[in-house]
Amino acid sequence: xxxxxxxxxxxxxxxxxxxxxxxxxxxxxxxxxxxxxxxxxxxxxxxxxxxxxxxxxxxxxxxxxxxxxxxxxxxxxxxxxxxxxxxxxxxxxxxxxxxxxxxxxxxxxxxxxxxxxxxxxxxxxxxxxxxxxxxxxxxxxxxxxxxxxxxxxxxxxxxxxxxxxxxxxxxxxxxxxxxxxxxxxxxxxxxxxxxxxxxxxxxxxxxxxxxxxxxxxxxxxx
Amino acid sequence: xxxxxxxxxxxxxxxxxxxxxxxxxxxxxxxxxxxxxxxxxxxxxxxxxxxxxxxxxxxxxxxxxxxxxxxxxxxxxxxxxxxxxxxxxxxxxxxxxxxxxxxxxxxxxxxxxxxxxxxxxxxxxxxxxxxxxxxxxxxxxxxxxxxxxxxxxxxxxxxxxxxxxxxxxxxxxxxxxxxxxxxxxxxxxxxxxxxxxxxxxxxxxxxxxxxxxxxxxxxxxxxxxxxxxxxxxxxxxxxxxxxxxxxxxxxxxxxxxxxxx
Amino acid sequence: xxxxxxxxxxxxxxxxxxxxxxxxxxxxxxxxxxxxxxxxxxxxxxxxxxxxxxxxxxxxxxxxxxxxxxxxxxxxxxxxxxxxxxxxxxxxxxxxxxxxxxxxxxxxxxxxxxxxxxxxxxxxxxxxxxxxxxxxxxxxxxxxxxxxxxxxxxxxxxxxxxxxxxxxxxxxxxxxxxxxxxxxxxxxxxxxxxxxxxxxxxxxxxxxxxxxxxxxxxxxxxxxxxxxxxxxxxxxxxxxxxxxxxxxxxxxxxxxxxxxxxxxxxxxxxxxxxxxxxxxxxxxxxxxxxxxxxxxxxxxxxxxxxxxxxxxxxxxxxxxxxxxxxxxxxxxxxxxxxxxxxxxxxxxxxxxxxxxxxxxxxxxxxxxxxxxxxxxxxxxxxxxxxxxxxxxxxxxxxxxxxxxxxxxxxxxxxxx
Numbered sequence: 001x002x003x004x005x006x007x008x009x010x011x012x013x014x015x016x017x018x019x020x021x022x023x024x025x026x027x028x029x030x031x032x033x034x035x036x037x038x039x040x041x042x043x044x045x046x047x048x049x050x051x052x053x054x055x056x057x058x059x060x061x062x063x064x065x066x067x068x069x070x071x072x073x074x075x076x077x078x079x080x081x082x083x084x085x086x087x088x089x090x091x092x093x094x095x096x097x098x099x100x101x102x103x104x105x106x107x108x109x110x111x112x113x114x115x116x117x118x119x120x121x122x123x124x125x126x127x128x129x130x131x132x133x134x135x136x137x138x139x140x141x142x143x144x145x146x147x148x149x150x151x152x153x154x155x156x157x158x159x160x161x162x163x164x165x166x167x168x169x170x171x172x173x174x175x176x177x178x179x180x181x182x183x184x185x186x187x188x189x190x191x192x193x194x195x196x197x198x199x200x201x202x203x204x205x206x207x208x209x210x211x212x213x214x215x216x217x218x219x220x221x222x
Numbered sequence: 223x224x225x226x227x228x229x230x231x232x233x234x235x236x237x238x239x240x241x242x243x244x245x246x247x248x249x250x251x252x253x254x255x256x257x258x259x260x261x262x263x264x265x266x267x268x269x270x271x272x273x274x275x276x277x278x279x280x281x282x283x284x285x286x287x288x289x290x291x292x293x294x295x296x297x298x299x300x301x302x303x304x305x306x307x308x309x310x311x312x313x314x315x316x317x318x319x320x321x322x323x324x325x326x327x328x329x330x331x332x333x334x335x336x337x338x339x340x341x342x343x344x345x346x347x348x349x350x351x352x353x354x355x356x357x358x359x360x361x362x363x364x365x366x367x368x369x370x371x372x373x374x375x376x377x378x379x380x381x382x383x384x385x386x387x388x389x390x391x392x393x394x395x396x397x398x399x400x401x402x403x404x405x406x407x408x409x410x411x412x413x414x415x416x417x418x419x420x421x422x423x424x425x426x427x428x429x430x431x432x433x434x435x436x437x438x439x440x441x442x443x444x445x446x447x448x449x450x451x452x453x454x455x456x457x458x459x460x461x462x463x464x465x466x467x468x469x470x471x472x473x474x475x476x477x478x479x480x481x482x483x
Numbered sequence: 484x485x486x487x488x489x490x491x492x493x494x495x496x497x498x499x500x501x502x503x504x505x506x507x508x509x510x511x512x513x514x515x516x517x518x519x520x521x522x523x524x525x526x527x528x529x530x531x532x533x534x535x536x537x538x539x540x541x542x543x544x545x546x547x548x549x550x551x552x553x554x555x556x557x558x559x560x561x562x563x564x565x566x567x568x569x570x571x572x573x574x575x576x577x578x579x580x581x582x583x584x585x586x587x588x589x590x591x592x593x594x595x596x597x598x599x600x601x602x603x604x605x606x607x608x609x610x611x612x613x614x615x616x617x618x619x620x621x622x623x624x625x626x627x628x629x630x631x632x633x634x635x636x637x638x639x640x641x642x643x644x645x646x647x648x649x650x651x652x653x654x655x656x657x658x659x660x661x662x663x664x665x666x667x668x669x670x671x672x673x674x675x676x677x678x679x680x681x682x683x684x685x686x687x688x689x690x691x692x693x694x695x696x697x698x699x700x701x702x703x704x705x706x707x708x709x710x711x712x713x714x715x716x717x718x719x720x721x722x723x724x725x726x727x728x729x730x731x732x733x734x735x736x737x738x739x740x741x742x743x744x745x746x747x748x749x750x751x752x753x754x755x756x757x758x759x760x761x762x763x764x765x766x767x768x769x770x771x772x773x774x775x776x777x778x779x780x781x782x783x784x785x786x787x788x789x790x791x792x793x794x795x796x797x798x799x800x801x802x803x804x805x806x807x808x809x810x811x812x813x814x815x816x817x818x819x820x821x822x823x824x825x826x827x828x829x830x831x832x833x834x835x836x837x838x839x840x841x842x843x844x845x846x847x848x849x850x851x852x853x854x855x856x857x858x859x860x861x862x863x864x865x866x867x868x869x870x871x872x873x874x875x876x877x878x879x880x881x882x883x884x885x886x887x888x889x890x891x892x893x894x895x896x897x898x899x
Contacts, residue, residue, distance in 0.1 A: 017869045017870070017872040017873035018869060020872050021869070022874075026814070026815055029814045029815065030810065030811070030814050032814075033523045033813055033814040034810070036517065036522065036523050036524070036525055037523050037810070039524070040525050041525070042522075042525055042526060042527050043525045043526065043533065044525075044526045044527050046519075046527070172744045198640070226512050307576075307579070307641055308579075311579070311638065314634065324604075330618050330619045330620045330624075331619065331620050331623070334623040334624055334626075334627045335623070337627040337630070337631070338623065338626055338627045338630050341630070341631060341634075342626075342627060342630025342631060342633075342663070343630065343660060343663070346630075346633055346634070346637065346656055346658065346659070346660060347656075349638075349641070349656065350637075350639050350653060350660075352641075353637070353640070353641050353649055353652060353653055353656075354653060359779045423619045423620070424619055424620055424623075424680050456536065
C-alpha cells in the first residue's frame with residue numbers, strides 16, 4: 001500500500017519543436033555507434049588462441065591425484081573425499097598398500113567429471129592433500145565414459161599441471177599425526193567460546209538461567 | 223452474338239448459379255464437391271463460348287483462359303468458403319487474375335492500380351478486421367452457413383446475365399492503346415506533342431481522365447474527402463470528462479508536484 | 484542463339500544474373516549485419532567459419548588457422564537451414580501456413596525486374612536496355628509488388644494460430660498501410676518532377692542536362708521515402724511486427740528451418756530492392772557524381788565496360804543504403820506503437836503533402852526543375868512543420884488523459 005504523500009507525479013519536460021523531430025538526437029546516436037563501429041578496440045577474447053589471465057592457484061577446475069616425492073600416488077584410500085563429496089562422483093576401491101609407510105592405497109580411483117560440481121569439498125577433506133583441483137577448465141570428451149577419469153588419468157593431470165601449480169604440502173605422505181590442530185579446529189573452538197560468552201538477547205538458544213540449551217545442530221553432532 | 227448463342231450464355235449462367243447454390247456452406251448436407259464440378263464445367267463452357275465468339279484478338283492466348291478460369295473459380299470460392307480468411311485470400315487471387323487479364327489487354331495502369339488499391343489496401347484491411355475478430359482454429363458457427371443463398375444467387379445471376387447479354391452485343395471494344403488513342407482523338411483536346419508510339423497507357427489514361435472526365439474525377443475526390451472527414455468525425459474519441467465536468471480535485475493536500483527536470 | 488540477340492533473350496540472361504547477385508547480396512548482407520552488430524558492440528562478429536574451410540584446414544600448421552574473416556558463415560547458415568527439422572505445429576492452419584513464406588519470398592524477388600541497372604548497352608551493334616522489363620508503369624509496379632508484401636506476414640501470422648503471431652501480423656498490417664501513404668506521396672514528387680512513371684525515363688531525366696539528381700530537388704521527399712522504406716521492410720526502428728521482447732518472434736514465431744529462412748531471405752531481398760529503388764528514384768541510379776559529366780557514365784556510353792561500371796555504381800549505392808539500414812538498426816531504439824502511428828499520420832503524411840504541394844506549384848509555374856524554387860520550397864515545408872509542432876500540445880495517451888490534473892503549487896516555482 002502506497003501512502004498518498006509518497007506519490008510523486010513527475011511532469012515530463014516540454015520538448016522544443018526542433019527536438020521533436022529527433023533528427024539531431026538520432027545523428028548524435030549514429031555518431032556514437034560509428035565511433036564504436038570503426039575506432040574502438042574490440043573487447044572479445046579470441047578464446048582458443050587467447051586466454052584470459054586467471055589465478056591458477058585457487059581456481060576449481062578438473063581434479064588431479066598428487067604424487068609423493070617418490071612418484072607414488074599420494075592417496076591413502078581413506079574414503080574421506082568419497083564421503084564428503086555432495087555429488088557422489090568419487091569411487092574408490094582400496095587395497096593393501098605394497099609400501100611400508102602406509103596401510104592402504106587406491107587400487108581404483110574414478111571421478112565422474114560430468115557429475116562433479118567442482119565444489120572442492122574433496123580437496124578440503126583429504127588428510128594427506130592427495131586430491132586437488134587444478135586450473136584446467138576446458139576438459140572435453142566424446143562420450144560419457146570418456147569423462148570418467150581413472151587413477152592413471154588423474155595422475156597424468158598432476159604431471160601436466162605440477163609445474164604451474166605445485167602440490168600444496170609435498171611433505172605429507174601417509175598417516176602422520178602432526179599433533180597440532182588444524183585451523184578449522186581452532187576456528188570451531190573460537191566460535192564455541194564466543195557463543196558461550198555472548199549475552200542472552202543475541203543468543204536465542206541460551207536459557208534464562210545461563211545454561212546453554214542444546215541447539216538442533218549440536219544435537220545432531222553429538 | 224447471335225440469338226442462339228445468347229441463350230447458351232444464359233443456360234451457362236443458370237448452371238453456374240445452381241453450382242454456386244450447391245457449393246454454399248451449410249451446417250449439414252453440403253454438396254461442395256458436386257458444386258465445384260458443375261461450376262468448373264460452367265466456367266469451362268463459358269470460356270469455350272468466349273473462344274468461339276471472340277476468337278480474335280486474344281482467342282489464341284492460353285494465358286487468357288487460364289487466368290479467366292482461375293478468376294471465376296476463385297470468385298466462386300470467395301462466396302462459398304466457410305472461413306472468411308480464406309475468402310479474403312481467394313478475393314486477392316481474383317484481383318491478381320483480373321490484373322493479369324488487364325495486363326494482357328495492355329491496360330497496365332489499370333492492372334497495377336487494381337492491385338495496389340484492392341489487393342494492397344482494401345483486402346489487407348479486410349484481413350486485418352477478420353484477424354481481429356477470429357483466430358484460426360476455432361471459427362464462429364455463423365460463418366458456416368449461408369443465409370438466403372437462393373434469393374441472393376437468383377438476384378445476382380439475373381443481373382449478371384443481363385449485363386453479359388447486353389455487353390456481348392458490343393463487338394467494338396477498344397483493345398489496344400492505339401485504339402484508346404483513337405477514341406481520345408475524338409475529343410477537341412490537342413493530343414500529342416509526343417508521337418503515338420510513345421504515348422503509353424498511363425499517359426492515355428491520364429489525358430482521358432483529366433480532360434474528358436475531369437469533373438467526374440473532381441467529384442470522386444470530393445466524395446472521398448467527405449467520406450474521410452466523416453470517418454474521422456465518427457471515430458474521434460470523446461473523453462467523458464466533457465460530460466461530467468472536470469474530475470473533482472483531490473481532498474486536502476495529496477501528493478507532491480515536482481517541477482520538470 | 485537467335486533468342487539471345489533479342490531484348491527478351493537479353494532480359495532473361497540479365498534476370499538470372501541479377502537474381503544471382505541479389506541472392507548473394509542477401510546472404511552476405513546477413514553476414515555483414517552480424518558483423519556490424521558486433522563492431523558496434525565492440526565485438527568481432529562471426530569470424531570462425533573460413534570460406535574455403537578445406538583450404539584453411541589443409542594449410543601447414545605453422546601458418547596457424549586462418550579463418551578468412553568468417554566469410555563462410557552464410558554458407559554454413561544456409562546449410563543449417565536446409566538440414567534442420569521442418570516443423571509444422573499441429574494447431575496451425577496448414578495450407579495458409581505453407582503458402583505464407585512462399586508469398587513473402589516471391590513478392591520480394593519479383594520487385595527488381597523494373598530497376599534500370601545500367602542504361603543501355605550495345606552488343607555487336609544491337610542496343611539493349613539493361614533492365615529486365617520496361618513496362619509502362621515501372622514505378623507503380625514496384626509499389627504494387629511492395630504492397631503485396633504484407634500478405635506473407637498477415638497470412639503467416641494468422642495461420643500460426645498463436646496470439647503472438649496474430650499480434651505481429653496485426654501490427655505489420657496497420658504499419659504498412661499507414662506508411663504506404665507518405666511513401667506514395669513522396670514518390671509522386673518524383674513523378675511530377677520528371678513527368679514520367681517509367682523508371683528508365685526517370686533515370687534519363689536525372690542524367691540529362693546538369694546531372695541534377697532528384698535528391699537535390701526534393702530532399703524532404705527523399706528523407707520521407709527513406710523513412711518509409713524502413714517501415715515497409717519492417718526494420719528497426721519500425722520492427723514492431725517481430726519485436727522479441729513483447730512478441731517472441733512476432734509473425735514468424737511458429738516457423739522453423741527453411742520456412743523461416745524464406746521469411747528471412749524475403750526481408751533482405753525486399754531491402755535490396757528498396758535500396759535500388761531509392762537509388763534510382765532520388766540518387767541518380769548509375770550516375771556516380773551529380774553535377775558532373777564523367778566519360779564512362781554518360782547515357783550515350785553503351786560499351787560493355789560502361790555497362791559494368793554503371794551496374795557497379797548502382798550496386799555500390801545499394802550497398803551504401805544497406806549499410807545505413809544496419810547502422811540505424813544498431814543505433815535507434817524501437818518505437819512504441821502509438822509513437823509509430825503518430826510519426827506516420829501526424830508527421831510524415833502532412834510533411835509529404837507539403838512537399839507535394841511544392842512540386843505541384845512548381846509544375847504549375849513551370850519551375851519544377853529549378854533548384855532555386857524547389858529547394859526553398861522544401862525548406863519552407865520544414866519550417867512550417869516546425870512552427871506547427873511548436874504550437875502543438877504535448878501528445879496525450881489515453882492513460883494520461885484519465886489522470887487527474889496536476890496541481891500546480893506556486894511555492895515550487897512551477898508556472899501553470
